[in-house]
Amino acid sequence: MKCQVQRRMLFTLSFIFSVTLSFAQNYNTSKFKQLDEELPTPNVYRTGSGAPGHEYWQQRADYSIKAELDESIHRLNGSEKITYTNNSPDELTYLWVQLDQNMRATDSDTYKISQNQLRDKATVDQMEGIDGYPEYDGGHKIQLVKDANGKDLTYTVNKTMMRVDLPKPLKTGESYTFQIDWYYNINDRNLMGGRGGYEYFPEDDNTIYTITQWFPRMAVYDDVNGWQHKQFLGRGEFALPFGDYEVEITVPSDHIVASTGELKNPETVLTEKQQELFKQSKTASKPVVIVSQKEVEKKEKTKAKDKKTWVYHAENVRDFAWGSSRKFIWDAMGVEIDGKTVMAMSYYPKEGNPLWGQYSTEVVVHTLEVYSKFTIPYPYPVAISVEASNGMEYPMICFNYGRPNADGTYSDRIKYGMISVIIHEVGHNFFPMIVNSDERQWTWMDEGLNTFVQFLAEREWDENYPSRRGFPENIVPYMKGDKNNIMPIMTNSESIKQFGNNAYGKPATALNILRETVMGRELFDYAFKEYSTRWAFKHPKPADFFRTMEDASAVDLDWFWRGWFYTTDHVDITIENVEMFEIDSKNPQVELAKLKQERDGVRPNITQVKNKEENLPRKIDTKSGLKDFYNSYDPLDVTADAKEGYESYKKSVGKEEMQYIADRRFFYQVDFKNEGGLVMPIIVELEYEDGSKELKRIPAEIWKMDDVVVSKVFITEKPVKQFVLDPHRETADVDTENNYFPRKPQMSRFEIYKRDSAARGAGRGSNPMQKAKKKNN
Incomplete structure (x- = not known):
């Protein structure tokens, strides 16, 4: 028949419908088993609702830091005073301080545990990197640790952690101030990699410094882990308490400093013109250039020998970072967030223009607006994007990449890559700089949540934005990959395989599916904003989210968290079979006519075909007396008895039932099978023979009693031509070929390419803009 589904049988309308439930699965292995056993028990600090408890507490660390940059030898010298406040109910006999630069020390475990393989060829830099660049003397060099009165404190350095022993226990509500003096040699970031470091520009003999993880920082002490002092190996990022910062940064006088916090001494480090331009930028409708490319090109040729000190103040932040260079062009623009003016600013070398001058600050503004809508209003006074051929985030400041070709042209890949990384890194102000999750333990809580809101911001930037992560189909290649190379999202940061897919792509996609398919936008957006509000400036854990x-x-x-976050199952729901039913009307003139039509439409079998070709004679046709009543009898003929039976049936069922039969509905039983193991809502589109379509959404709970095979009956008023699962590609189903019934062949494409190499975020080869420019010239 036209609908190409199997007609199975007629059924008789009755007053009672029988429903059989399958209890094939054990609750202990059920996809819908609650997470109570996996999640920590609620208490006075963290409630069962996911909100902070009435006795929630967290520690505080305030800093006063003086740092000086020695450009001649790429060294940073520093002295800091830390005031640590114990808000916990516990007495502390020691404090743990993070020395993240020790990851680059010659005896670092990071180098020891890194796997290495020899290829056919390698560079000298690559070979030196195996042993941690022995010519580079990395790590924090601790000069002294003293109390507020100048008395030496006992301390022990254990790789990237330093324990400071207290003279007496620090009781609840007490504060303790101590001093650390230190220095470290800044790493060449292009050679050694890393979140911070310096980049040298041989063309003009100048340097850009991005100073991150630069001072000894307090570790987190909380109600879940006690001290979070897992060693810093390079991947698992940072867990830090909140506090206020007073920071003095001394650099060459022709440098421009971009920093966390607000500049407190503009009159001593900026010219009068720069101060006036900055003032104008607060109310400008487009970015105002405060330090121009022309000024930068002049400074690049003459290096100042004297120094200036920039003073910054930051309140209620968990970290502090800065950049410094005479190469920085600087532009700024104010944006109103929740009734307050936030300064969106960008710092970049001439190598970033014209791309950065056109887009960076505008993207910062856009990011603040979108994230503030979905989370909380941005609370800080500034938000800064620095071009540093990098991608890393800190409170109020981030370092990004995206440089055009030398002729100023760029590909769309470079353009959108730059915009995406700025959205992502500025977005990190919200996760984890404000909603302050433990990055050392759970990468997905900052990267995954942030990548999800990044996706929302990209969609609000341009409808045709080429988003890399967020769309369900983009995660399919990862989800259907070799399970030996995939780990659950709920895996410690240092143990994750396929880091980008696991910590960024999969959780971002999961949240998008939650929003669009499982919960709906209204419920999801309210709950997501509630989470952000509850845990702003606090330390949430996965259970709290x-x-x-x-x-x-x-x-x-619970079924969703269990499947997407605790397992490596994937989505692959198939339409196993479709069977068509119709009501037996009992009307012999209708039903027997249908049966005759079906009988007459049956194709002959091969034996019948061959006999007809041979014109095979039959005995009953060649000899008289062999035919009887049954040779002319047709059981599908309408008889008087059949008509009489139909009249009796009409009297027995009543008018309502007869009207239901007369309305002529179509009944389809569709059998679905869960091949991938990850239960999801069933979204099925019915395409009718007249070309119209209808979408049916079935909640995931249909799998509660049997998470392998379920059946659903659809009653329609028109015949169905085809059933299609997940027509909008919203569940990350890894095999779309079995989403059609009848099956529909799927087309795939591939291309041949030649691999090239270039620095991260740099233009490669020619691009359409460049070709057009040459043509016009």
Whole structure:
């Protein structure tokens, strides 16, 4: 028949419908088993609703730091005073301080545990990197550790952690101030990699410094882990307490400093013209250039020998970073967020123009607006994007990449790559700089959540934005890959395989599916904003996120967290079979006519075909007396008895049932199978023979009683031509060929390419803009 589905049988309309439930699965292995056993028990610090408890507490660390940059030998010298406040109910006999630069020390475990393989060829730099660049003397060099009165304190350095022993226990509510003097040799970031360091420009003999993880920083002490002092190996990022910062940064006088916080002495480090331009930028409708490319090119040729000190103040931040260079062009523009003016600013070398001058600050503004809508209003006074051929985030400042070709042209890949990294790194102000998750333990809580909101911001930038992560189909190649090379999202940061897919792509996609398919935008957006509000300037854990999303939406999501975050299952739901039913009307003139039509439409078998070709004679046709009543009898003929039976049936069922039969509905039983193991809502499109379509959405709970095979009956008023699963590609189903019934062949494409190499975020080869420019010239 036209609909190409199997007609199985007629059924008789009755007053009672029988429903059989399958209890094939054990609750202990059920996809819908609640997460109570996996999540920590609620307490006075963290509630079952996912909110901070009435006795929630967190520590505080305030800093006063003086740092001086020695450009001649790429060294940073520093002295800091830390005031640590114990808000916990515990007495502390020692404090743990993070020495992240020790990751680059010659005896670093980072180099020791890195796997190495020899190829056919290698550079000298690559070979030296195996042993941690022995010519580079890395790591924090601790000069002294003293109390507020100048008395030496006992301390022990254990790789990237330093324990400071207290003269007496630090009781609840007490504060303790101590001093650390130190220096370290700044790493060549292009050679050694890393989040911070310096980049040297041989063309003009100048340097850009991005100073990160630069001072000894307090570790987190909380109600879940006690001290979070897992060693810093390079991948698992940072867990830090909040506090206020007073920072004095001494650099060559012709440098421009971009920094966390607000500049407190503009009159001593900026010219009068620069101060006036900065003032104008606060109310400008487009970025105002405060330090121009012309000024920068002049400074690049004459290096100042004297120095200036920039003073910055930052309140309620968990970290502090800065950049310094005479190469920095600087532009700024104010943006109103929740009734307050935030200064969106960009710092970049001439190598970043014209791309950076056109886009960077505008993208910062856009990011603040979108993230503030979906989380909380941006609370800080500034947000800075620095071009540093990098990608890393800190409170109020981030370092990004994206340089055009030398002729000023760029590909769309470079353009959108730059915009995406700026959105992503500025977005990190919200996750984890404000909603302050433990990055050393759970990368997905900052990278995954941030990548999700980045996706929302990209969609609001341009409808045709080529988003890399967020769309469900983009995660399919990872989800259907070799399970030996895939780990659950709920894996410690240092143990993750396929880091980008696991910590960024998969959680971002999961949240997008939650928003669009499982919960709906209204419920999701409210719950996500509630989580952001509850845990702003606090230390949330995974359970706090999971519980808040359910608490604020009244949606049981344990099955979703379990499948997407605790397993490596993938989505592959198939339409196994479709069977068509129709009501037996009992009307012999209708039903027997249908049966005759079906019988007459049956194609002959091969034996019948061959006999007809041979014109095979039959005995009953050649000899009289062999035919009887049954040779002329047709059981599908309408008889008087059949008509009489139909009249009796009409009297027995009543008018309502007869009207239901007369309305002529179509009944389809569709059998679905879960091949991938990850249960999801069933989204099925019915394409009718007249060309119209209808979408049916079935919640994931249909799999509760059997998470392998389920059946669903669809009653339609028109015949169905085809059934299609997940027509909008919203569930990350890894095999779309089995989403059609009848099956529909799928087309795939591939291309041949030649691999090239270039620095991260740099233009490669020619691009359409360059070709057009040459043609016009």
